[in-house]
Amino acid sequence: MKIRYLFYLALLAFIVSCKPEVNEFTPSNGSADFKTYVALGNSLTAGYADGALYKSGQSYSWSNILGQQLTTVGGQPFVQPVVTSEFGVLPGKRKLGFSVDCLGVTSLGPVLDNGELDPWSTHVDYAVNNVGVPGAKVAHLLAPGYGNAANLQAGLANPYFVKFAASPDISVVAQAMSMSPTFFSLWIGNNDVLGYATSGGAGDVITPTEQFGQYYNMLAQTLVTGGAKGVLANIPGVINTAFFTTIPSDVIDIPDSPEGQGYLAILNGEHGYAPYNAFMESKGLPYRITFSIGPNQMVIQDPAMASYGLPAQLQIRQMVEGELALLTLPQDSIKCATWGSAVPVPNQYILTQAEIDNINAATIAFNNIIKQTADDNGLAFVDFNAIMVDISANGLIFDGITFSTKFVTGNLFSLDGIHLTPQGNAVVANYFIDAINGQYGAQIPKVSVANYPPILFP
Amino acid sequence: MRKITLFLLSSLLFSMTIYAGGYQVRLQGNKQNGMGLVGTSLNMGSSSIFYNPGALSLMKDKFHFELGASGIMSNVDFQRAGSNENYQTDNPLSTPFYVYGAGKINDMIAVGVGVYTPYGSTSKWDENWTGRLLIETIALKAIFVQPTISFNFNEKFGIGAGFILAMGDVKINKDLNYSGDAEANLEGSTTSYGFNIGAFYKASEKLAFGVDYRSEIMMKMKDGDATFTVPAALQTTIPKDNKFDAELPLPANLDFSISYQATEQLLLAFELDWVMWGTYKSLDFTFKEQGALLNSTNPREYKDTFIPRIGAQYKLNDQFQLRAGMYYDQSPTNEKYFTPETVSLNTFAYTLGLSYSPIEKLSIDVSFLQLFGQTAEKEYTPSNFKGTYQTIVYIPGIGVSFKL
Numbered sequence: 001m002k003i004r005y006l007f008y009l010a011l012l013a014f015i016v017s018c019k020p021e022v023n024e025f026t027p028s029n030g031s032a033d034f035k036t037y038v039a040l041g042n043s044l045t046a047g048y049a050d051g052a053l054y055k056s057g058q059s060y061s062w063s064n065i066l067g068q069q070l071t072t073v074g075g076q077p078f079v080q081p082v083v084t085s086e087f088g089v090l091p092g093k094r095k096l097g098f099s100v101d102c103l104g105v106t107s108l109g110p111v112l113d114n115g116e117l118d119p120w121s122t123h124v125d126y127a128v129n130n131v132g133v134p135g136a137k138v139a140h141l142l143a144p145g146y147g148n149a150a151n152l153q154a155g156l157a158n159p160y161f162v163k164f165a166a167s168p169d170i171s172v173v174a175q176a177m178s179m180s181p182t183f184f185s186l187w188i189g190n191n192d193v194l195g196y197a198t199s200g201g202a203g204d205v206i207t208p209t210e211q212f213g214q215y216y217n218m219l220a221q222t223l224v225t226g227g228a229k230g231v232l233a234n235i236p237g238v239i240n241t242a243f244f245t246t247i248p249s250d251v252i253d254i255p256d257s258p259e260g261q262g263y264l265a266i267l268n269g270e271h272g273y274a275p276y277n278a279f280m281e282s283k284g285l286p287y288r289i290t291f292s293i294g295p296n297q298m299v300i301q302d303p304a305m306a307s308y309g310l311p312a313q314l315q316i317r318q319m320v321e322g323e324l325a326l327l328t329l330p331q332d333s334i335k336c337a338t339w340g341s342a343v344p345v346p347n348q349y350i351l352t353q354a355e356i357d358n359i360n361a362a363t364i365a366f367n368n369i370i371k372q373t374a375d376d377n378g379l380a381f382v383d384f385n386a387i388m389v390d391i392s393a394n395g396l397i398f399d400g401i402t403f404s405t406k407f408v409t410g411n412l413f414s415l416d417g418i419h420l421t422p423q424g425n426a427v428v429a430n431y432f433i434d435a436i437n438g439q440y441g442a443q444i445p446k447v448s449v450a451n452y453p454p455i456l457f458p
Numbered sequence: 459m460r461k462i463t464l465f466l467l468s469s470l471l472f473s474m475t476i477y478a479g480g481y482q483v484r485l486q487g488n489k490q491n492g493m494g495l496v497g498t499s500l501n502m503g504s505s506s507i508f509y510n511p512g513a514l515s516l517m518k519d520k521f522h523f524e525l526g527a528s529g530i531m532s533n534v535d536f537q538r539a540g541s542n543e544n545y546q547t548d549n550p551l552s553t554p555f556y557v558y559g560a561g562k563i564n565d566m567i568a569v570g571v572g573v574y575t576p577y578g579s580t581s582k583w584d585e586n587w588t589g590r591l592l593i594e595t596i597a598l599k600a601i602f603v604q605p606t607i608s609f610n611f612n613e614k615f616g617i618g619a620g621f622i623l624a625m626g627d628v629k630i631n632k633d634l635n636y637s638g639d640a641e642a643n644l645e646g647s648t649t650s651y652g653f654n655i656g657a658f659y660k661a662s663e664k665l666a667f668g669v670d671y672r673s674e675i676m677m678k679m680k681d682g683d684a685t686f687t688v689p690a691a692l693q694t695t696i697p698k699d700n701k702f703d704a705e706l707p708l709p710a711n712l713d714f715s716i717s718y719q720a721t722e723q724l725l726l727a728f729e730l731d732w733v734m735w736g737t738y739k740s741l742d743f744t745f746k747e748q749g750a751l752l753n754s755t756n757p758r759e760y761k762d763t764f765i766p767r768i769g770a771q772y773k774l775n776d777q778f779q780l781r782a783g784m785y786y787d788q789s790p791t792n793e794k795y796f797t798p799e800t801v802s803l804n805t806f807a808y809t810l811g812l813s814y815s816p817i818e819k820l821s822i823d824v825s826f827l828q829l830f831g832q833t834a835e836k837e838y839t840p841s842n843f844k845g846t847y848q849t850i851v852y853i854p855g856i857g858v859s860f861k862l
Binding site for chain 2: 023026027447453455457
């Protein structure tokens with residue numbers, strides 16, 4: 001009798017100790033081999049954020065996140081050329097902080113975050129899986145000596161690659177191949193348009209399409225020689241990034257006050273733009289500069305107007321809807337030094353419609369090449385251009401986190417307006433995982449975006 | 459000393475865990491608990507105050523008292539979609555309870571009062587869990603006080619009605635997507651009213667019918683306390699101390715039941731409960747300050763459910779009665795709006811019970827329930843939060859009934 005009760009008791013204890021367990025997902029590598037994953041690319045792959053390549057930012061690179069997820073499907077540990085300083089390799093890191101502008105108004109925004117940089121004397125002397133190099137264009141990945149300190153002076157080397165190049169004259173792609181990759185990611189080409197775009201079309205040139213295609217194919221062919229599989233990603237429309245969309249072109253706001261009326265009279269008068277308008281009319285050109293109460297388009301320099309035979313001081317005009325001002329445009333100069341109204345904004349802070357057209361045309365052409373290369377080689381492909389257009393139009397929500405392309409509040413772009421936040425990197429890593437899983441029938445687990453930091457507020 | 463006891467009671471007894479079907483808890487009598495929670499066509503004494511006030515005037519005894527509680531041990535496992543990351547709840551033991559007392563004024567009229575806890579939900583997820591921006595902890599409690607009067611026309615047919623005073627409170631904690639330990643804490647309480655009416659018909663010595671309706675009670679929270687912890691730079695935008703309004707419906711129930719005394723020992727009972735969850739459309743928060751930024755509308759779009767129940771009681775001898783039952787509780791949740799705050803899956807449950815009467819006047823009633831939530835992938839689309847849930851719940855209970 002007693003024994004029977006004991007049995008019942010034991011049965012009850014067994015029942016009560018049983019816990020729910022969901023097991024719907026088994027990681028698997030599908031038809032790919034993720035043993036040695038090497039990531040090639042530019043600043044995005046390297047983990048650049050907030051205007052710098054710094055320690056914690058680098059640890060949240062999408063490539064590192066992906067590399068860690070690949071260890072669940074046979075990947076070896078993913079090694080990055082570790083930056084030891086929280087302030088980066090070169091100065092320029094931003095943080096959110098308070099600053100006082102020329103009008104004495106305190107506001108919250110990106111401010112320089114200065115501190116002790118990564119020492120130049122230390123060279124990464126271990127093999128690395130992340131060979132992403134900030135600033136690299138497609139041609140740079142093929143260039144021998146891109147990591148040779150002796151070439152820095154001539155502008156033929158990149159300080160970031162100098163830090164971890166296995167030998168002075170090795171190319172990035174050769175260093176990648178020295179790892180005998182079984183799997184690679186290649187996200188390159190952004191700088192082939194971005195360099196032009198971030199200099200307002202003034203400081204760099206867009207890589208010619210034919211050259212881009214040639215170099216890109218050479219890269220892909222080299223990477224697949226050992227039978228490696230991989231993933232390619234295309235170039236998101238750079239003009240959708242917060243770097244180009246934060247400052248509106250009609251930022252000149254003339255208040256309806258005696259001061260505003262007075263300033264308006266000057267701008268539109270004989271000592272303002274009236275002679276300019278009369279001159280343009282006499283030449284039969286459509287350019288006019290007029291101001292009114294309320295928001296006004298900025299006056300900018302446009303060297304392209306030289307084609308009308310205009311002298312330099314007359315190569316100016318008001319911006320038109322759709323043209324873009326860069327995040328680097330000094331706000332104090334607008335507020336206190338009459339930039340955009342009495343003083344034309346220098347060309348390097350502005351993308352004109354013609355420049356935007358050049359960028360868009362190149363982006364489309366480059367992306368066609370990237371897609372074709374992915375198809376020809378049976379590689380996975382991520383269409384970040386389409387994703388970016390979608391986020392820009394509709395936003396994105398993930399685990400309760402809302403993303404948009406807005407600066408700071410959008411949570412996607414870090415404080416430089418171009419590179420990603422840690423949560424943005426996690427989103428990007430998940431897109432890569434989706435593409436790889438789709439192409440190779442793999443089951444790489446996706447990451448929880450909420451487990452990564454957002455933009456840090458003071 | 460009394461204060462301490464009261465405090466212990468309030469902290470222990472008032473907190474409940476969801477165990478099925480939204481945030482309703484039907485553990486209002488340990489005899490009925492053992493029989494698949496069937497009760498509307500049974501006449502178990504003063505617990506009819508909850509199950510069917512119509513039966514109260516037909517109870518056999520002059521006075522009847524019941525007192526009891528259950529301990530809900532619930533476990534939820536969640537696996538994020540497209541990943542092998544699992545997260546579990548760490549729900550505290552929650553203890554719904556009931557106290558009833560009833561007496562017959564004469565052969566036709568009986569009065570009574572009941573205090574019980576028919577709604578509640580406590581979910582406590584890990585503070586680092588993947589859904590912490592949706593919910594980290596939620597504790598919803600409601601305690602009902604119900605004075606009741608019952609009248610019978612003859613020995614076969616009785617009707618009854620009770621007035622319900624409902625006192626509820628809610629606490630919600632979730633993280634905010636800012637650096638540091640940014641979080642929101644909401645806390646509010648309210649009092650509301652409702653009613654419970656029922657009719658009981660004993661067609662023969664063997665056959666009885668019962669029907670009972672408990673009204674919907676809308677818990678309207680006014681000026682609840684909201685506390686936001688955010689980085690210093692954001693405190694001008696999101697004030698630390700704020701007030702909020704919200705409302706949560708406690709849905710109406712319409713229960714139909716039949717019982718049949720098959721043999722002298724064996725009692726069988728069936729019940730169908732219609733729970734009118736369709737009233738729960740959305741959980742909206744309105745804040746006193748910075749409403750434009752903070753107000754939120756969170757769709758729930760629940761649907762009505764029908765819960766079939768079956769129960770049996772076997773009288774072993776004058777001392778022992780054995781019980782068993784089962785039921786199937788559909789989830790009232792909407793495909794698109796399944797949130798981790800109330801993990802309500804389609805649930806199958808079996809129940810066991812035992813009564814022991816050491817003396818004729820006293821019965822000690824124990825019950826045990828086990829609930830299995832059907833494994834299912836669920837999504838809350840407004841937050842793009844998706845994953846697979848499973849639940850297992852154990853509910854032991856004990857009570858006493860005493861008659862004069």
